[in-house]
Amino acid sequence: MQRVTLVRYAAKPDRADENEALSLAVFNELKITQPEHVAYALFRDGVNFVHLFVNTRDEDASALVELPTFKAYAKEIGERCEAPPETIRLGLNLLASHGL
Numbered sequence: 001m002q003r004v005t006l007v008r009y010a011a012k013p014d015r016a017d018e019n020e021a022l023s024l025a026v027f028n029e030l031k032i033t034q035p036e037h038v039a040y041a042l043f044r045d046g047v048n049f050v051h052l053f054v055n056t057r058d059e060d061a062s063a064l065v066e067l068p069t070f071k072a073y074a075k076e077i078g079e080r081c082e083a084p085p086e087t088i089r090l091g092l093n094l095l096a097s098h099g100l
Helices: 013-033 068-075
Strands: 002-010 038-045 048-055 086-092
Touching: 013 038, 013 048, 013 068
Parallel strands: none
Antiparallel strands: 002 048, 002 086, 038 048
């Protein structure tokens, strides 16, 4: 079973670039730490952000949430958003994928 987490939100217009920079810092750290069994993607359309996190081994998200850059990103997320982020967490069995 894989843990799939989808988070979407709209950043405040004056904080969207800051949010993107904090988010991209997480990806830079992931490139360095190379955690196994983790897939993570970030999408942006204007002030709208979507994060997709998949742990293909188990439901432990610590490979992501324990990163110092992720903690910095998450610290003031509520203040950077128009409304609280919507989080969907699912435990799923992967049937097929391409590029994941």
